[in-house]
Amino acid sequence: MKAAYIEKFGGPEVLKYGDLPDPSPEPGQIVVDTFAASVNGADWKVCAGDYAQPGFPVILGRDFSGVVSAVGVDVRDLKVGDEVFGVLEAGRDGTYCEKIAIGAAVVAKKPPALSHVDATALALIGLTAIRAVEDTLKLKSGETILIQGGAGGVASFAIQLARHLGARVITTASAGNLDYVRGLGADQAIDYNATDFRKVVSNVDAVFDTVGGDVAMQSFAVLKPGGRAAFIASGTQAPKPDRGNVASLRPAVGRDRPALERIAELHRTGAVRPPPVRLFKLADAAEAVGISKARHLKGKLVFKVR
Numbered sequence: 001m002k003a004a005y006i007e008k009f010g011g012p013e014v015l016k017y018g019d020l021p022d023p024s025p026e027p028g029q030i031v032v033d034t035f036a037a038s039v040n041g042a043d044w045k046v047c048a049g050d051y052a053q054p055g056f057p058v059i060l061g062r063d064f065s066g067v068v069s070a071v072g073v074d075v076r077d078l079k080v081g082d083e084v085f086g087v088l089e090a091g092r093d094g095t096y097c098e099k100i101a102i103g104a105a106v107v108a109k110k111p112p113a114l115s116h117v118d119a120t121a122l123a124l125i126g127l128t129a130i131r132a133v134e135d136t137l138k139l140k141s142g143e144t145i146l147i148q149g150g151a152g153g154v155a156s157f158a159i160q161l162a163r164h165l166g167a168r169v170i171t172t173a174s175a176g177n178l179d180y181v182r183g184l185g186a187d188q189a190i191d192y193n194a195t196d197f198r199k200v201v202s203n204v205d206a207v208f209d210t211v212g213g214d215v216a217m218q219s220f221a222v223l224k225p226g227g228r229a230a231f232i233a234s235g236t237q238a239p240k241p242d243r244g245n246v247a248s249l250r251p252a253v254g255r256d257r258p259a260l261e262r263i264a265e266l267h268r269t270g271a272v273r274p275p276p277v278r279l280f281k282l283a284d285a286a287e288a289v290g291i292s293k294a295r296h297l298k299g300k301l302v303f304k305v306r
């Protein structure tokens, strides 16, 4: 099969495109012929060597949409020809390729109304936003949430989800993306280059930070006493708050079928729209990962594999 992969760690330029062996299904696994796979923030971190890997070559990529082409023993609920989408098991990478093997229990059937491109564009960002906003922050109707980095993939889903839950949403973005985040449903959009969010936001119930670094640490200041903050761009541990009486949380982005079905349901009901997508060929993976690494992407980059 064709794949985009690395044989050493480094910047996006170390990505290669070529032939690697086809996978075959272990018990409980299916093989999926990939139709689309998306670029996520994790991919350039994996490329740089930020996460432990079992050995080279490493195929990048975490989410996908495609068609089941083989079924391992013990798989009873999926069959060859089913359209499925999902995210590889935690700690695994390897969807920038034509075929993947994955546990059947962590994929979901792709609704016909959702294209392969939109399904992969929504998969990891949706899973992450659901884990953070619903499962970790347990955001409730009537609460106010500050979502940092509103124009990014995860945040774009989180804004729509928070609004759907009945919360008031404040978000941060650069000037050129303010209309975009308002269109997603943000009640208040702050140009982070012009305004320090701490001067105009206070007493919020919850923060969801997708930016990391100083932005993450500064976010504690705007919480009300008893408020809670969730962080996905500050490593594997939640940052230690610089004040008392607030909760600092690191969502566990576990994979399972019900969360993917929740994404499909949120799309079906119109609560969440797919992000704007720019299409790439797998052979151009280095360019796509480079754009993601620059950290000013609006929407998603998707490989149209078939």
Ligand SMILES: NC(=O)c1ccc[n+]([C@@H]2O[C@H](COP(=O)([O-])OP(=O)(O)OC[C@H]3O[C@@H](n4cnc5c(N)ncnc54)[C@H](OP(=O)(O)O)[C@@H]3O)[C@@H](O)[C@H]2O)c1
Pocket (backbone or CB within 6 Å): 040, 041, 042, 045, 124, 125, 128, 148, 149, 150, 151, 152, 153, 154, 155, 172, 173, 174, 175, 177, 192, 210, 211, 212, 215, 232, 233, 253, 292, 295, 296, 297, 298, 299
């Ligand atoms: N399992 C997990 O834990 C998990 C899962 C998914 C993602 N993540 C992590 O979450 C982070 C976000 O991922 P993503 O895929 O959503 O990223 P992304 O799509 O690449 O988004 C980056 C966004 O950040 C915004 N941004 C950059 N600097 C900013 C600042 N100072 N203030 C506000 N916004 C700023 C940019 O918007 P402007 O152009 O408007 O600046 C851009 O839209 C990454 O670090 C990723 O690795 C973790």
